[in-house]
Amino acid sequence: MQSDLGATLAQRLRDGDLAVAPAVLNLVETRTPAAREQTAELLRLLSPAALGQEPAGHVVGVTGPPGAGKSTLLSELVRSLRAQDRSVAVLAVDPSSRRTGGSLLGDRARIMVDPHDPAVFIRSTAAADRLGGLAWATRAAAQALSAAFDVVIVETVGVGQSETDVADVADTVAVIVQPGSGDVLQFLKSGIMEIPHVLVITKSDLGRIAQRARADVRAALRSVGDRTTKVVAVSSLAPATGFDELISALDAHRAGIDVARARRDARRRTAVDDFRLEHGERALRELGGRPAARRVLAETGDDLAVPILMQELERAAGLLDTAAPTGTPTAARPADVAASPDAGRAAEAPTAGPVR
Ligand SMILES: Nc1nc2c(ncn2[C@@H]2O[C@H](COP(=O)(O)OP(=O)(O)O)[C@@H](O)[C@H]2O)c(=O)[nH]1
Numbered sequence: 001m002q003s004d005l006g007a008t009l010a011q012r013l014r015d016g017d018l019a020v021a022p023a024v025l026n027l028v029e030t031r032t033p034a035a036r037e038q039t040a041e042l043l044r045l046l047s048p049a050a051l052g053q054e055p056a057g058h059v060v061g062v063t064g065p066p067g068a069g070k071s072t073l074l075s076e077l078v079r080s081l082r083a084q085d086r087s088v089a090v091l092a093v094d095p096s097s098r099r100t101g102g103s104l105l106g107d108r109a110r111i112m113v114d115p116h117d118p119a120v121f122i123r124s125t126a127a128a129d130r131l132g133g134l135a136w137a138t139r140a141a142a143q144a145l146s147a148a149f150d151v152v153i154v155e156t157v158g159v160g161q162s163e164t165d166v167a168d169v170a171d172t173v174a175v176i177v178q179p180g181s182g183d184v185l186q187f188l189k190s191g192i193m194e195i196p197h198v199l200v201i202t203k204s205d206l207g208r209i210a211q212r213a214r215a216d217v218r219a220a221l222r223s224v225g226d227r228t229t230k231v232v233a234v235s236s237l238a239p240a241t242g243f244d245e246l247i248s249a250l251d252a253h254r255a256g257i258d259v260a261r262a263r264r265d266a267r268r269r270t271a272v273d274d275f276r277l278e279h280g281e282r283a284l285r286e287l288g289g290r291p292a293a294r295r296v297l298a299e300t301g302d303d304l305a306v307p308i309l310m311q312e313l314e315r316a317a318g319l320l321d322t323a324a325p326t327g328t329p330t331a332a333r334p335a336d337v338a339a340s341p342d343a344g345r346a347a348e349a350p351t352a353g354p355v356r
């Protein structure tokens with residue numbers, strides 16, 4: 001692997017070269033130590049510390065149960081964004097195995113875009129290598145691509161956990177539901193599901209049932225005291241409706257938040273998660289748990305990339321001190337970690353609960 005690949009790709013993204021997107025995905029999805037090093041360099045060079053500002057792209061998380069209409073909606077959303085002359089990258093995280101049966105899965109659409117449009121990039125990634133949550137590569141890709149694309153959409157499938165996961169990479173989280181999704185309403189009301197920034201009801205062409213869905217969702221949000229989530233109804237079938245309103249709702253959310261601060265907090269959460277995945281729950285406990293990790297990170301700069309934050313945690317945990325004499329009572333063994341970067345990941349048990 002080219003030893004300055006991360007730097008080369010970072011420079012091309014900084015220059016707004018959208019054609020580099022496939023190479024960026026190939027790099028972040030490669031799991032060799034050399035590739036991980038180049039990915040870290042890529043992220044470091046695209047961090048606000050290096051850029052002097054947050055990458056300008058709007059990262060939008062789109063999540064919802066299978067069959068809700070996400071792919072069909074994204075085809076139309078991409079078209080609408082392109083009509084506004086905004087470049088779009090879509091990173092779709094596919095659940096690689098079909099965990100549930102049922103007719104909803106029988107009729108799946110693909111995201112349809114103009115294959116000759118150089119300002120649109122679409123990539124599906126399997127979520128198989130990550131036990132719960134968003135693939136590490138997808139987070140890295142979203143961060144990197146937001147330096148060049150106007151909008152980066154991260155699509156995940158599920159309800160209950162996926163909107164929480166996607167919140168660590170997205171500025172704005174939109175949850176997609178179709179009319180008659182009683183489970184989503186229950187999740188909202190019971191607090192199992194984090195309240196999204198925008199709630200989208202699909203298939204509004206279905207008429208009465210769609211109108212009732214909108215009223216039910218509004219009532220569910222009110223019942224948990226939410227007054228900020230925008231509820232938008234769309235129909236993705238021709239003639240598509242609601243997409244200007246959807247884009248306005250996404251833009252309005254982002255305009256109303258402190259992006260730098262939200263991203264800083266998300267990068268810190270991600271660094272702690274990555275530390276745990278890499279070195280195991282035990283290493284995190286030795287460090288003093290999440291509160292101690294958060295304290296370590298609170299001392300670091302606001303604008304640092306995740307790999308740098310992770311190094312700070314490793315330093316605090318004594319994991320970077322490879323010269324430590326043998327017999328030093330450290331919980332984690334740097335040599336082992338280096339030899340098998342996935343050891344920590346593989347050792348993690350899947351978290352129970354999320355419905356995907
Ligand atoms: N009537 C209607 N059907 C839709 C609409 N959007 C999607 N569908 C259908 O719903 C099914 C699932 O859509 P899909 O985009 O694959 O959902 P995903 O699993 O969430 O990606 C497909 O048969 C679509 O044709 C819509 O706006 N109106």
Ligand SMILES: [Mg+2]
Pocket residue numbers: 070071072108109
């Ligand atoms: Mg789909």
